[in-house]
Amino acid sequence: xxxxxxxxxxxxxxxxxxxxxxxxxxxxxxxxxxxxxxxxxxxxxxxxxxxxxxxxxxxxxxxxxxxxxxxxxxxxxxxxxxxxxxxxxxxxxxxxxxxxxxxxxxxxxxxxxxxxx
Numbered sequence: 001x002x003x004x005x006x007x008x009x010x011x012x013x014x015x016x017x018x019x020x021x022x023x024x025x026x027x028x029x030x031x032x033x034x035x036x037x038x039x040x041x042x043x044x045x046x047x048x049x050x051x052x053x054x055x056x057x058x059x060x061x062x063x064x065x066x067x068x069x070x071x072x073x074x075x076x077x078x079x080x081x082x083x084x085x086x087x088x089x090x091x092x093x094x095x096x097x098x099x100x101x102x103x104x105x106x107x108x109x110x111x112x113x114x115x116x117x
Contacts (some may be wrong), residue, residue, distance in 0.1 A: 001026050001027055001102070002024055002025070002026040002027060002097060002099065002102055002106045003024070003025050003026050004022055004023070004024055004027060004095045004096075004097055004106055004107065004108035004109075005011075005022065005023050005025075005095075005108060005109075006020060006021065006022045006093070006094070006095045006099045006108040006109065006110065007020070007021050007022075007111065008020040008021050008050045008111065009093060009111030009112045010112075010113070010114070011114045011115075011116065012050075012085055012113075012115055012116070013115070013116050014085060014086055014087055014115055014116065014117050015084060015085065016085050016115070017081070017082060017083045017084075017085065018034050018085065018113060019079060019080065019081050019082070020036065020078060020079065020080040020082070020093055020095075020111060020113075021045045021078075021079050022036075022077060022078045022095030022108055023075070023076065024076040024077070024078075024095075024097055024099075024106075025075050025076065026086075026102075027101065027102050028101055029067075029099035029100060029101040029102045030099060030100040030101055031040075031053065031071070031073065031076065031097065031098075031099050031100075032052075032098045032099055032100050033050050033051070033052050033053065033096070033097070033098040034050065034051055034071060034078045034095075034096065034097045034098070034099075035047075035048070035049050035050025035051055035058075035069055035078055035080075035095075035096055036048040036049050036050065036078070036080045036093055036094065036095060036096065037070065037093070037094045037096050038089075038091035038092065038093045038094065039091055039094070039110075040090060040091040040092075043091075045094065046060065047060055048060055048063055048067065048069075048080065048093065049063060049067055049068075049080060050096065051069055051070070051071045051078065055071070057069050058083040058111065059110065063082075063089075064086075066080050066082065066083050066084045066085075067080060067083070068080070068081040068083075078095065079102070080093070080094045082113070085113075085115045086115060087116065087117045088114060088115075089111060089113060089115050090114050090115050092111065092112055092113075093108040093110065093111050093112075093113050094107050094108055095107065095108035096108075099107050100108035
């Protein structure tokens with residue numbers, strides 16, 4: 001089993017920045033895909049940014065140029081640096097992990113990001 005713990009959410013004004021962190025722990029595994037999804041009220045969960053094995057990032061069009069995803073393989077951590085935040089970025093942000101060596105995909109408990117206008 002794998003546990004994901006997120007941190008770094010909060011309330012910020014439009015145009016501001018936040019950094020989310022996610023730490024993975026548990027069984028021995030090798031990260032395949034790790035990153036972030038989000039879910040706004042009344043909407044489906046959507047991909048924000050993930051890093052695929054080998055280090056290739058994949059971003060949603062809505063965050064390109066504003067968000068940066070990065071990973072620390074030695075610490076099994078993933079980060080999301082969010083800049084130029086908009087009210088439309090308001091959502092619960094979930095850490096996501098797909099790994100080799102453990103079955104299934106894993107989600108964190110979610111961290112709220114609220115951007116005020």
